[in-house]
Amino acid sequence: MTDAAVVGATDTAEPTMHFHPQPRPGTATPWDFPAPAREVLPNGLTVLRCHRPGQQVVAVEISLAAPLDAEPAGLDGVATIMARAFSEGTDKLSAEDFTAELERCGATLDAHADHPGVRLSLEVPASRLPKALGLLADALRAPAFPDNEVERLVRNRLDEIPHELANPARRAAMALSAALFPADSRMSRPRQGTQETVERIDAASVRAFYEAHVRPATATAVVVGDLTGVDLDQALADTLGAWTGSPAQPRPVPPVTADDTGRVIVVDRPGAVQTQLLIGRTGADRHDSVWPAQVLGTYCLGGTLTSRLDKVLREEKGYTYGVRAFAQVLRSAPDGTGAAMLAISGSVDTPNTGPALADLWTVLRTLAAEGLTDTERDVAVQNLVGVAPLKYETAAAVAGTLADQVEQHLADDFQARLYERLAETGTVEATAAVVAAFPADRLVTVLVGDAAEIVEPVKALGIGEVTVVSA
């Protein structure tokens, strides 16, 4: 297609540049994923630290073993409200003063609750790290959880729910979780609760959740950045080290079960100009030996614009701005069990929903029948391994990955070792892993779109029973 167009340029009769052959790469400088130093403070808090020269914005990740399945029955969302309420004042500062002091440090503090636990993420210029750590420690050690501020957070959360339900991607994720997991599993329900459950949350329930699940012995702090000239030992001793709490028994982790019988759920949005698609099931987490092969195979299927899905759906057909395949760990247990969500996500224009899904299934079936090529595998390894120094340039990226490893009960060198394992993974293993991860007949398909336009073409595809629910 490009060769034929060479003629097109000749009519311009313009002078042309001098062409050179494609250059060969220079000698690669070795790069390793940073190795953190691990210690346990006298109060039981685990600390991982990692010096990254030049990274002047220091990232601090706090991981609390307060998982969503620990929320009391009927109070879905209490972990989220607690996470948000950490910045609503302490025993020393009012809610407004606490926020103002954090911003005076040039800091940001985000907090959210997910299946493995609650995470707080602090970013602050290195010179103001001790002061910001003091504020963070006060929030964890002595949160005020004032009645009126918690009530405001609850109302605010209720006001957010209609916005989430109306977001096609969020709505699709909720529908997929509801379809995959049994109703008594916390994973089947929205992470941040529903109207019905959030309404019941108050300061007392937030405090009860805090007292039951937040203590230094089950928390980890990850500190990453340019620590030159920062006396981190002293700063930690003065702040997070002064937090006290009782020891705790590890919580049992409930097993993850999912029903991946091939079927289609259409969430009706009359008049939608696009269909949001989310096609998924559950599969291996990082503890499983198949993980590197699954990462590699999933990248070849839908990791980027030149992967198999976008090669057809975007670059050949123009049905979409982009479709991605990914694996996202849901929760892992210390014993090495756990699960990840394996999914394909994107949006396609409404009239082409049927044809796009037909092509998508053809891509999956062709992959299962013919496998990946060695070239595909090689390019994928070169990218996944090669981008590591780019991907982990910032302190926040390193801290986030280290905290994920802690939360998923992995060794601190998991990511560093993963690059070696990816390089050792062959084409046959990657093919087997991705075909097992995305079997054409064991996928739950959620389509958020105009049911009147898309149901009939989707039924004709034979990818499972089609159910329509209202948005």
Add this chain to the structure above:
Amino acid sequence: MREKQAIEGTYMPMGHTAAQRAGTGGLTATEHRLANGLRVVLSEDHLTPVAAVCLWYDVGSRHEVAGRTGLAHLFEHLMFQGSAQVKGNGHFELVQGAGGSLNGTTSFERTNYFETMPAHQVELALWLEADRMGSLLTALDDESLENQRDVVKNERRQRYDNVPYGTAFEKLTAMAYPEGHPYHHTPIGSMADLDATSLEDAREFFRTYYAPGNAVLAVVGDIDSGQTLAWIEKYFGSIPAHDRKQPPRDGRLPDVIGRQLRQVVHEEVPSRALMAAYRLPHDGTREADAADLALTVLGGGESSRLHNRLVRHDRSAVAAGFGLLRLAGAPSLGWLDVKASAGVEVPAIEAAVDEELARFALEGPTPQEMERAQAQLEREWLDRLATVSGRADELCRYAVLFGDPQLALTAVQRVLEVTPEEVRAVAQARLHPDNRAVLVYEPTGPQSDAADAQADENAQEQETAQ
């Protein structure tokens, strides 16, 4: 990569603030110019074995003509469809296969392309950029155009048309910049104009704007400047100079709109919303820095006046804040975005906003507010500098828009020289009802359609890949 927010408050650190040590404070850049007019900026940093190649073309949606909105962005997509020595999707394949990442974005004022590479692969990125700058038309064909036209239309649907409030920025822009003004339309363009664009339009666009003299190339990171410059000369040096470009239509406007413009939209959105665009000073002026500080104090974070008033005290809003879209060739735009709490009417919110703005115009910021605003803007700048690609982009920005990349080195100093009185004065002059375009959303039908509150933040910039 897309900009995270409309706030582009990015400043260099200076002595007495958080960034006292080497690193950002020690950032230096050298400038060079090839015989064909290509400007080059180089900056070495050997801490991590990565390097960024960033190429800004001085062309954006403001250069588009009536009936061809969206062309600059559509063209940016075509730049990834191959050139003389690069087949099909080769730009993506070669860069990703070398362990790099890449993208392109289009805004009102410029189009940029960037590759972040492991340091030993930087020559490949230079070769690829030179190949398409010098020979894109060799490969450009109808098949690519038809395909990328469909991709861009789906990008428009995904990011704007299929999400609640998705077209808010487009509506505000159309009000704030009058009919016929080069910034009246946003970079994504209209479906009709995208449909109407021909292969010849694309070819002419390339011949006009994709000239070495209309571009700035920055290479930042673990590089040897001498070797890098030699590669640049080798690959870009023979690209013929040409100068067909006409200056963009004049974007200057009176300092204030002079009256309140207003549009009420009845749509299926999850909550009422009050948005507004205020006309602000041009980027590159001391008044623009003062306006940035004013918007930060008023609506830049959870200790801002509007957040405290509307979200915390009145409880009339789910979220309330200000963003700043800095523009060099037209007045900048201060963008107010308030999503109402259930059952709250817009006039109550509007009255509170006006009261806060009027009080601020009278009293100015407190010393504590100035300190917080400066600390926040400084951290945003440090975040931009934390990556080689962020640094390369800043150097290109100052080179293209203000003619001097070195201005990046003194930017934060300029903002710290701004006095509270200047912040008050710009608020008094600009942040009042007679200088704004207001957009009100009133929900219709079942409560079912919406996006998260930030859905339209990226509207000022388009990109090639997700």
